[in-house]
Amino acid sequence: MTQDTSIRRHTISVLVDNEPGVLARVIGLFSGRGYNIESLTVAEIDASDSLSRITIVTSGTPMIIEQIKVQLDRLVPVHKVKDLTLEGPFIEREMALVKVVANGEKRVESLRIGDVFKARVVDATINSFVFEITGTADDLNRFIDLMQQLGEVDISRTGAAALSRGTSTL
Known part of the structure; x- marks a missing residue:
């Protein structure tokens, strides 16, 4: 079976705790592994639960995108990772x-x-x-x-x- 090596643009949404250092850890994950961030936005979405949404646009092969999602999900302040590109219309x-x-x-x-x-x-x-x-x-x-x-x-x-x-x- 051949592996898909086509590079595609993905929009990934990440729900995180709104606390100091979270964005630095997310960016560090990308820079430390040589992944490029094409676009990055972050803002608090729930003040009572102190939650923020990070929206990341990146490109890569399906294997690289999967690695990014798994590694993001392992970060301590991350609650949920969703690849909007794969999960349907957005x-x-x-x-x-x-x-x-x-x-x-x-x-x-x-x-x-x-x-x-x-x-x-x-x-x-x-x-x-x-x-x-x-x-x-x-x-x-x-x-x-x-x-x-x-x-x-x-x-x-x-x-x-x-x-x-x-x-x-x-």
Whole structure:
């Protein structure tokens, strides 16, 4: 039987205790084994139980992804590990602030493109706009690529926030 060596992108959700050092241990697991983190978000989701959700986007072969999940599950403050990519349909979104410095027709065009992508202008000056856009990583990449053709661009992005669809919870 042949082993699957194709590299795929996976979104992994990890429920952890909200305490100092937890994120460092998770990142240490990845860096210590040479795994790459493409996106990382973490936030408290339950203040009364002091729980946080870490959402990690990484790529690897099925064997590497399985190793990552097993090793994450062994960390002391981890309550649950869920590979959203394998467990069925899920919703994934990122947010970005994109500043475009442009004049004249390029300035007008940036507003048109922003409207098409449903980006919201959150700051405006005579020579620039800052757009807020939410969507998939691909949506944000397309928007940024178009804006870079119009002028100087400055970008700040969040990592992925993701939840499984339906009744399944972490």
